[in-house]
Amino acid sequence: MVFLDSELSLHLGDMDEEEINGKRLIPGIPVVKFSLVSRNESFSGSGLYSTKAQFSENGTCHDIVIKCVGEEKGSKKSVLSVCIDKKIVIQVKRLQWNFRGNQSIFVDGLLVDMMWDVHDWFFNPSSGYGVFMFRTRSGLDSRLWLEEKNLEHKEQERLGFSLLICACKNPD
Structure with a gap:
């Protein structure tokens, strides 16, 4: 844990907010609200990769x-x-021809962009x-990855979440 001006600024580990509040490591220091905004996973295998993700703070954990x-x-x-x-x-x-792409899906009422690049698996x-x-x-985003530039919507802005998966295929 890292404290800045007597305020918890960085917390790494699996202790949840209730445990932190219950322990009160330093009495009188408020605990700021925190959220997971990004995660990276690496896999090695034959073509089946599985993980869990929660796309919003109040959403459910999905497989x-x-x-x-x-x-x-030679297979097309x-x-x-x-x-x-x-x-x-x-x-x-026809993944050999569509080795890069993106598609939008809805999960927990949120718009989620899924992008893939498997070029190196083939070439x-x-x-x-x-x-x-x-x-x-x-x-509010009209295009993929467009940053919000209108300051009026700053208050409505929610923290986004991203999950990056890097998968290495075992040679046959």
Whole structure:
């Protein structure tokens, strides 16, 4: 924990807010509200990657599964499937041609942009990574990744969340 001007500024670890308040490490010091805004995961495997994510502070924790099938050499029927809570939300067919892309989905009433780049899985398989990113955005954003520039909406702005997944495929 890092304190700045007698205020908790940085907290790393798995102790939740109730535990921090209960322990009162230094009496009289207020505990500021905090949120997870970004997470990075790295995987190595054969084409099935699974993790959990909570896209908003009050949202539920979701199971995310990314599955790639049919990537054998010469196969043009490779498919990328992204499932959230056992429900397919994105399916990319002919992955060898659609190796980069993005799609928007709704999770917990939030607009979530999912981006993928699996170029190196096909064209640099010995050391290639696939990259998947999930990022929440407000409905005020008209384009992907557009930063909010209007200061009037600053009060309505919610903290976004991003999940970056780097996946290395085991050579066959």
